[in-house]
Amino acid sequence: MKNLVILGAGTSGTMMANHLSHKLSKDDWKITIVDQYKTHYYQPGFLFLPFDIYKKKDVKKKGEKYLPKGVRYVNQKIDQIFAEENKIKLEHEYLEYDILIIATGTKIAPEEIEGMKDKEWHKSIFDFYTYEGSVALRDKLRNWQGGKLVVHITEMPIKCPVAPLEFAFLADSYFKNKGMRDKVEIEFVTPLDGAFTKPKATAALHYLLEDKHIKEITDFNIERIDNNKKIMYDYSGKEVKFDLLVTVPTNLGDEVIEKSGLGDDMNFVPTHKGTLQTKANKNIFAIGDATNLPASKAGSVAHFEAEILTENILLYINGKELKDEFDGHANCFIETGNGKALLIDFNYTQEPVEGTFPFPGVGPLSLLKESRMNHMGKMAFKWIYWNMLVKGIHIPFVSATMTKKGKKIEA
């Protein structure tokens, strides 16, 4: 009997457990998956929870429900990976493996910035990248009387890089609906040179910021926050004052990666970008937010990776050459408020352009253009996530590698 161990039962780990339990012979392989929590969180929902669009029950489910029978589900913290010995130390036991899949994701590290996780944390300084942060922010917004709202990115890379912008758009709608938009000033502060990270998207979408009266402050590299004065300072001496700060702190890989000597500066696992094999060991693979791939850290990316990683694990077991196929395919809905959304579809080399998706020329979803249909897509994503995506069911008409069909690409 051989052992395949998956570390992390979030989006990627759960998908891999589902894929592999169908493909590996039960007589030859035992699959074990480890996570510190019994709960599986739907992180894209953390964007909607603060605005009372989703309820707690929309974003929290029992992890067990989404894992196939026959897979051993261990709820313990992972302490260290001993890559040379093919062994892992958990809180209460050791596990041995023949193949290891790292899917420990990324999490926020507000302690990286002086004054961020201080006395104003979850009082006037919030994150919405954790369940706790998102709920605390909801409670704050319900009673907030207005003032200056600053939506802020600490440093890149962050998972779901468009989420902070969506937050700013949704905040605009939320305050309009509450009849208090005139009492709120919204500022978007980013270390990048624009709100959108790709040039075509910037050109097509900049009007959104103007229409919604969201002020953009770029090239702001935060050094520290003064909790008494409620001011953020940047390394070059710039200041941003806030009444309510919603920040996305530095995103890092888990400490277990650092402790095991398997990470880069940000504790992300150096991984071969086409095959998803780690650079450190042939029998260790990595997927999703835990990797250092130059792709977006998003559930949709993990979904495309999972299809290719499943094939590669089978090739590896049979001693065959791995497929060097993953192209960085990402597909993201961007909420723009007022019941509309955008859709972008891109990969390592192709930046988002206009067109239709998934059917070239027909749609129904339009790329890089605001529409109600896209918003329905984003809302349907929750259903797709719980019922298809994490279960490893292929989403019809959407391929793992990006298609250029239906896209307006300039030569």
Add this chain to the structure above:
Amino acid sequence: MQKIIANTTVEVTEQGYLEDFNQWTKEIGTEIAKEKEIEMTDEHWKVITYLQEKHKNEEALSVRGIKKSGVVNIKEFYSLFPGGPLKISTMIAGIPKPKSCI
């Protein structure tokens, strides 16, 4: 597009970053620095060497990485390359402008 830097013809992006790191020489680096009104010192070159190493190993550049590197702290980094330290130093180093840029 093409540009002549330190008497050598090189391929650069619209923003002035070298397309091919193999074309880089110390003279080219010095010349780009001059355009940015920076006089290169040993301190500057230490940073440039660090960035080039990271690039060769395909490792992403980040503020945290620089903090941890021990090569410079962020304040010094700003005073060596005023304005946008990572944007300017990567240009001098002949490597692509990082996406996560300061």
